Amino acid sequence: MPMKKRITNRYYFSVEGECEKLYLQRLDNIIKGENSPFNVAFSVKVEKHPLKYIKALPITEKTTVYHLIDFGDMGETEQKTFKNALDNMKEAQKYKSVIYKLGYSNLTFELWLILHKIKFTRSIASKSTYLNIKKYSKHLLTA
Numbered sequence: 001m002p003m004k005k006r007i008t009n010r011y012y013f014s015v016e017g018e019c020e021k022l023y024l025q026r027l028d029n030i031i032k033g034e035n036s037p038f039n040v041a042f043s044v045k046v047e048k049h050p051l052k053y054i055k056a057l058p059i060t061e062k063t064t065v066y067h068l069i070d071f072g073d074m075g076e077t078e079q080k081t082f083k084n085a086l087d088n089m090k091e092a093q094k095y096k097s098v099i100y101k102l103g104y105s106n107l108t109f110e111l112w113l114i115l116h117k118i119k120f121t122r123s124i125a126s127k128s129t130y131l132n133i134k135k136y137s138k139h140l141l142t143a
Contacts, residue, residue: 006039012065013044014053016085020068020105021046050085050100054092062097071104 015021021044028042047053050067057065069085089100 006037008039008041010041010043012057012059012063013042014047014050014065014067015044016048016067016069017046019070023105024068048081048085050088051092051095054096054098054100057096057098059096059098062099064099064101065092066101066103068103068105 013020013024015024024042024044028040031038031040043057045053045056050065053067054065057063067085067089069082071082086102089102092098093100
């Protein structure tokens with residue numbers, strides 16, 4: 001039986017950090033699985049400034065671009081970073097023919113991912129606590 005050609009859908013992402021990049025790389029691999037009828041091409045770059053990403057992006061037609069940011073503790077610095085990203089996205093849309101869309105992750109989302117792999121039997125009060133998860137390895141059980 002001849003194999004059907006899979007159409008490739010291309011997606012562009014600027015991301016705040018390595019965690020978001022890793023999420024997308026994993027999603028890309030899952031979608032491209034052996035038996036998947038779909039094919040995707042993710043263009044992912046760690047770039048906190050959406051306008052810088054757009055300036056380097058080799059596109060000539062109207063394109064949707066996603067900016068992923070960590071929306072966690074909303075202290076003064078985080079609020080400023082978040083507002084700057086939104087302003088930067090708005091400016092980037094004027095520079096090239098792009099539609100910039102925002103996606104965000106937070107502590108709850110990241111814990112949800114972790115808890116799909118392990119059973120954690122301890123409460124966590126802050127992001128810095130769960131980032132040092134090895135310290136609490138006695139509380140981890142394989143799920």
